[in-house]
Every structure is written in C-alpha cells, then in structure tokens.
Amino acid sequence: MIKVSPSILAANFLNLQQELDKIKTADYLHIDVMDGHFVPNITFGFPLLEALNRVDTLPLDVHLMISDPSRYVDRFMDFGARIIAVHIEAETHLHRLLERIKSRNVEAFVALNPHTPVNALESILPFLDGVLVMTVNPGFTGQKFISLAAEKIRQLDSIRREKGLSYQLAVDGGINLNTAPTVVEYGADILVMGAAIFRSDSPKEVIEKVKELKR
Structure with missing residues (x-):
C-alpha cells in the first residue's frame, strides 16, 4: 500500500492541533527542517519536534535540509524522529552518519x-x-513538479529490483492528485x-485516494 506523509510546512500554524486531527489516516508527519544556509528558507527546529x-x-518523518546534519541529527532522534532524511549534497561522511541513525533504530534515508x-x-x-527524491x-512549499527529476524514481526502482535491495522510495515536491499516479x-x-x-477541502479524502493508487 502507498504511504502518505503530509508536510506540516503547508499547515495552518494558528490551528495546528486541528490540522493534525485532519490527517490521522496518513502514515507519517513530514517535518521540513531548513536552516537558511543549505536552502534559502528557515523553518522548524527542536522546539516544534519537542512539542x-x-x-x-503520527510517526515523525524528518527531512533535514541543513548544512552539516551530523551536528544535529542525534537531537532530532531524541525528539522522536522515526525517519531521518539527510541530503547527499550536505554530508561529507555519509556512510558514518547513516550507520549512526540506524544504530538508534531510526530509518535512514538519503535525499537527492x-x-x-x-x-x-x-x-x-x-x-x-530509503531514498527521498x-x-x-x-x-518552499507549493512549487511546480519537475517531471524530469521524477524519472529518478523509475531508475532507483529498477536498481533495487535488479540488485535485490529493499530500500523504500519517497518523493517530495509538487505531489498532488494529478502527479501522484505518475510517481506511484x-x-x-x-x-x-x-x-x-492541508489546503484541500477534505484532507482525509485526498489521503484515501492516494492510498488507493496501484502500480
């Protein structure tokens, strides 16, 4: 079954508990952590995860769009992250960091x-x-889907089949009811x-429709 991870970046923070109540049928809660250095925006940090x-x-799916993630990854795990995605472009000693994440029984993803x-x-x-494409x-939230980048999902799926690997494939960016069938x-x-x-009339209905998608 396809899993859904709603990105809290698009939620209404003036009514956050109500927003979370709308997505209880999803599988994860996606947290985009941005530092204003690796990406040109600043979002959330430890206080939000602590709260x-x-x-x-839902289980916390934490996407670290930050420079030098190895400095901070343990604290995010301390605050309950169940998935940690770090960018290959941001980490020099990637294997070491992935092993550190996995040693805490947290799923280690790399973002591209x-x-x-x-x-x-x-x-x-x-x-x-897992790989986060x-x-x-x-x-920033609400950007237009880059179809050429999505082709990497097909490549990574082919590799895992050929080599008998079991990593999951996640996709982030411009995903909606029009683009979801393609990436699935x-x-x-x-x-x-x-x-x-979060900006739909019925978040629950959107989640249900995505979960019903078949390959």
Missing part, C-alpha cells in the same frame, strides 16, 4: 536534489532504508504532500 513529541501524533544524478548513490544504496528544488507508477512507496492535503 509534537508530547502529543499523540533535482540536479543530483542517481549514480551519486551507487556505493551507498545497500546501506539505506526531490521533484522540486528544496526550500514509477515505483514510489511514500508520497510527501503538503498543499495538496
């Missing part, structure tokens, strides 16, 4: 920006729990969706 960790919420080729991951794929340039057909397992869910 979410005190309430009954639209311009980064799949072959950059070649030597690290056997160590991953960015289909927009990271930094390509092999995506987890769809990160922001505005398409």
Whole structure:
C-alpha cells in the first residue's frame, strides 16, 4: 500500500492541533527542517519536534535540509524522529552518519536534489532504508513538479529490483492528485504532500485516494 506523509510546512500554524486531527489516516508527519544556509528558507527546529513529541501524533518523518546534519541529527532522534532524511549534497561522511541513525533504530534515508544524478548513490544504496527524491528544488512549499527529476524514481526502482535491495522510495515536491499516479507508477512507496492535503477541502479524502493508487 502507498504511504502518505503530509508536510506540516503547508499547515495552518494558528490551528495546528486541528490540522493534525485532519490527517490521522496518513502514515507519517513530514517535518521540513531548513536552516537558511543549505536552502534559502528557515523553518522548524527542536522546539516544534519537542512539542509534537508530547502529543499523540503520527510517526515523525524528518527531512533535514541543513548544512552539516551530523551536528544535529542525534537531537532530532531524541525528539522522536522515526525517519531521518539527510541530503547527499550536505554530508561529507555519509556512510558514518547513516550507520549512526540506524544504530538508534531510526530509518535512514538519503535525499537527492533535482540536479543530483542517481549514480551519486551507487556505493551507498545497500546501506539505506530509503531514498527521498526531490521533484522540486528544496526550500518552499507549493512549487511546480519537475517531471524530469521524477524519472529518478523509475531508475532507483529498477536498481533495487535488479540488485535485490529493499530500500523504500519517497518523493517530495509538487505531489498532488494529478502527479501522484505518475510517481506511484514509477515505483514510489511514500508520497510527501503538503498543499495538496492541508489546503484541500477534505484532507482525509485526498489521503484515501492516494492510498488507493496501484502500480
């Protein structure tokens, strides 16, 4: 079954508890952490995760769009992250960091920006729990889907089949009811969706429609 991870970046923060109540049928809650350095925007940090960790919420899917993620990753895990995605473009000692994440029984994902080729991951794929394919340039919600970047999902699905690997494929950026069938057909397992869910008339209905998609 396709999994859905609504991105809290698109939620109404004046009524956050109500927003969370709308997405209880999803699988994860996606947290976009941006530092204003790796990407040109600043979003959330430890206080938000600490607050979410005190309430009954979906498992936290944390996407670190930050420079030098190894400095901060342990604190995000301390605050309840169940998935941590770090960018290959931001981490020099990637294998070491992935092993550190996995040692805490947290799923280790690597994110790829639209311009980064799949072959950059070649030597690290056997160590991953998942790959997060960015289909927009990271930094802002509501951007237009980059179809060429989505082709990497197909490539990564082909590689995992050929090599018998079990990593999951997540996709983030411009995913809505129009683009979701395409990325699912390509092999995506987890769809990160922001505005398409939180700014819809019926978030629950959107989630249900995505979960019903078949390859």
